[in-house]
Amino acid sequence: MPSTVTLPLLEQPVRIIGQVRRDTALLLPREAEQKRRGRTRKCALRIDAAPLEALPVQEMELMVHGKAQPVRLRSVPTVTRFIKEVPVRTVWSAMHLPDHTWSRPCLIRALVSKRQLRELPMTSDCLWCFLFDDLDISGAFVRLGPVWRKMLDGRGYPAPVARLLGELTATTLLLGGKLKQPGRLTVQLRGNGPISLLVIDCDEQLHIRGMARFSAPLAGESAPELLGDGQLLLSLDMPSMREPYQSIVPLAGTSVAEIFEHYLGQSDQLPSRFLLVTTPDAAAGLLVQRMPGADACDADGWARIEALAATVRTAEILSLPADQLLLRLFPDEAVRLFAARTVAYNCPEDWQKVRSMLRALGPAEVYAALHEQGEVVIRDEICNREYRFDEAAVDEIFGGSSPGEPPTIH
Numbered sequence: 001m002p003s004t005v006t007l008p009l010l011e012q013p014v015r016i017i018g019q020v021r022r023d024t025a026l027l028l029p030r031e032a033e034q035k036r037r038g039r040t041r042k043c044a045l046r047i048d049a050a051p052l053e054a055l056p057v058q059e060m061e062l063m064v065h066g067k068a069q070p071v072r073l074r075s076v077p078t079v080t081r082f083i084k085e086v087p088v089r090t091v092w093s094a095m096h097l098p099d100h101t102w103s104r105p106c107l108i109r110a111l112v113s114k115r116q117l118r119e120l121p122m123t124s125d126c127l128w129c130f131l132f133d134d135l136d137i138s139g140a141f142v143r144l145g146p147v148w149r150k151m152l153d154g155r156g157y158p159a160p161v162a163r164l165l166g167e168l169t170a171t172t173l174l175l176g177g178k179l180k181q182p183g184r185l186t187v188q189l190r191g192n193g194p195i196s197l198l199v200i201d202c203d204e205q206l207h208i209r210g211m212a213r214f215s216a217p218l219a220g221e222s223a224p225e226l227l228g229d230g231q232l233l234l235s236l237d238m239p240s241m242r243e244p245y246q247s248i249v250p251l252a253g254t255s256v257a258e259i260f261e262h263y264l265g266q267s268d269q270l271p272s273r274f275l276l277v278t279t280p281d282a283a284a285g286l287l288v289q290r291m292p293g294a295d296a297c298d299a300d301g302w303a304r305i306e307a308l309a310a311t312v313r314t315a316e317i318l319s320l321p322a323d324q325l326l327l328r329l330f331p332d333e334a335v336r337l338f339a340a341r342t343v344a345y346n347c348p349e350d351w352q353k354v355r356s357m358l359r360a361l362g363p364a365e366v367y368a369a370l371h372e373q374g375e376v377v378i379r380d381e382i383c384n385r386e387y388r389f390d391e392a393a394v395d396e397i398f399g400g401s402s403p404g405e406p407p408t409i410h
Helices: 003-009 049-054 114-119 146-152 159-176 223-227 256-267 301-309 314-319 322-329 351-361 363-373 391-397
Strands: 015-019 027-029 043-046 058-064 067-078 088-095 106-111 126-132 137-144 184-191 195-203 207-214 230-237 245-250 272-278 283-290 335-337 376-380 385-389
Touching: 126 322, 137 146, 137 159, 137 301, 137 322, 146 159, 146 207, 159 184, 159 195, 159 207, 159 223, 159 256, 159 272, 159 283, 184 223, 195 223, 223 256, 230 256, 245 256, 256 272, 272 301, 272 314, 283 301, 283 314, 314 322, 322 335, 351 363, 351 376, 351 385, 351 391, 363 376, 363 391, 385 391
Parallel strands: none
Antiparallel strands: 015 106, 027 043, 058 067, 067 088, 088 106, 126 137, 126 335, 137 283, 184 195, 184 230, 195 207, 230 245, 272 283, 376 385
């Protein structure tokens, strides 16, 4: 494989080994395990066709033979016995062919130390903040992979609904990343169109959850066509606040990005630019924001950064590591990139909370629903989960007494 492909794929502090035979035994490193008798096993599952197909896929564009060509990548840390089980980063790459198919995957490897293996940068399910030191302009970049797919799992959202929900998810994380103390940011888009509600919830640890509510048919592609006339609702709840902060403004803009650019420009007087991308497998967003002292640093700085950010390509925002993406977009600027923060989908079951809610409704209303339907069903729409209570479970909540019956005294 030519160096024009190999080197960009392996831009890490590593020593390149090169291509290896397709039949080379590649094994996943074994996780630490409790001490046991006998020889310690250093390897676990062997990577063959089935585990390879299960690895996440990234697509990007590389300059090959003087022109940009799509490349499809799969990557995982492995060990091999022929170099004494030293950890390596293994990459399978496939080129896009003229007949619109993908070439047979080619295997590339790079040697890394165990410490480097632990420190290899994550490329998805993370938020990165950055700062232009000389310009007083801040920014953030987020990319979701497994977290985004987990949020969509079992929902059956049509493509237009998933696209707007993904863009709102990325936007909420870009804003929620500024939370410095315990708190929860909730962002909603409500309208009278086919999509009546989009809501994303995010806390200071970047734990997110969200949902969409829609009705068929879905006509159009733009935010006004899908949401109709509506409102942006933003609320911030923190233990240090006497009451939650809420902001409600009309929807203004033809996209999710424009809606929030207008909101931040009007409410916070902070000109901002959002670049948002959503696919069935990933959601990503880039934010640059002019701070109050930007004009004093460089009168043309904001216009320059905004124009450079707008040149980002879909393939780049979905695949390039954060440092490489910023270098590609802002090659002549001094950019300080902060450590990545992990994003997690957080929708744990909470039976106790549901029982408390039923207890607050009272036995009369709960038992009426039980007798009418045969069971009590509580739908947690934002987490896509149902809580079901049969008669025995309802009796347990109310101490075994039906409405109108005194409790049994022993």
